Amino acid sequence: DTGVSQNPRHKITKRGQNVTFRCDPISEHNRLYWYRQTLGQGPEFLTYFQNEAQLEKSRLLSDRFSAERPKGSFSTLEIQRTEQGDSAMYLCASSPGQMLPIYFGEGSWLTVV
Amino acid sequence: DAKTTQPNSMESNEEEPVHLPCNHSTISGTDYIHWYRQLPSQGPEYVIHGLTSNVNNRMASLAIAEDRKSSTLILHRATLRDAAVYYCILRDPAFGNEKLTFGTGTRLTIIP
DSSP, X not given: OOSOEEEOSEEEEOTTOOEEEEEEOOTTOOEEEEEEEOTTSOOXXXXXXXXXXXXXXXXXXXXXXXXXXXXSSOEEEEEOSOOXXXXXXXXXXXXXXXXXXXXXXXXXXXXXO | OOOOBOOSEEXXXXXXXXXXXXXXXXXXXXXXXXXXXXXXXXXXXXXXXXXXXXXXXXXXXXXXXXXXXEEEEEESSOOGGGOEEEEEEEEXXXXXXXXXXXXXXXXXXXXX
């Protein structure tokens, strides 16, 4: 399967701990996106990369959140000092170009206890 | 971003056509109409998109009103696998406007 791959798929962490999610986009897709989704809601945009450049960040991305895409390939999303409100599914997506379809991974579920 | 309005939920019988409506009365001339769906416990999946003309692909058809203030996603023969939340989203190709803005979508239930 050459779709968007996310790891880990599930993570349970204690409040205050740091967590990191990894996303491997579809090969040669230069655009990469992170979204967050809570139960009953549609996905909410967090941030967007074109190659290694982070071009847009949502106000939802507080200073505890950081995303990187160091070589324009895989990306990581780190959450520092997790809070219970961070519990959600974190979705990664990629696209080969502007206005083309965006392909989503299956998501990484985070539970903060 | 221009806003879309969709019914919260719809039901349809298996093997019958399904028409999912979307209102977007504030659509701009450059907004594309995109549809994505999300099956349970999965990420969203691209379905179809269009600008002015009706569009067909292997998954569905998109019928766009002449004034572009509404559109309808048509599943020609629903299967149980089509049970999902369907999102109607407007995308403006203006430079830098890359993100999808999801609403709460329409939850489609297929009755066997």
